[in-house]
Amino acid sequence: MSDRAIIRSVTHATFKIERTYEAPRAKVFHAFADPIIKRRWFAEGEGWDIETYELDFRIGGTESSSFRFKGGDLIRYDAVFYDIVPDERIIASYAMMIGDTRISASLATTELRSNGKGTKLLFTEQGAYLDGHDAVSEREEGTRQLYEALARELGEK
Secondary structure, X not given: OOOOOOOOOEEEEEEEEEEEEOOOHHHHHHHHHOXXXXXXXXXOOOOEEEEEEEEOOOOOOEEEEEEEEOOOOOEEXXXXXXXXXXXXXXXXXXXXXXXXXXXXXXXXXXXXXXXXXXXXXXXXXXXXXXXXXXXXXXXXXXXXXXHHHHHHHOOOO
């Protein structure tokens, strides 16, 4: 460790995303619950090298992944599910790390509501972004990209 002091900080922020899918709630919920499907839209993508991915989708269960973007530093995602109501709601907390550095801890709520024949997804993240290593704007953009990947997984544009 260098002689320079680490300046510690926490930025608290909340963001919300609304996204409508043509698929019914049961199909959207299944895309969160099935480990093979969730890995495809949540973890995989161009430039991402997935080292591990595990999903135990139940109250008290966990989700974890470790990956690198274009050969960069190891990034780790670790979540715990606190509430699951089939076809309606998922509440989880998660932390992210780059290497040995924790960059954030968040509470994430996903709500699924009927919208005609389709589904309205309402996502709320309440995050603590640590020591300047992450920013809410970056997390929100990354989450929006994930929900676009979910749309592609569901066969939508």
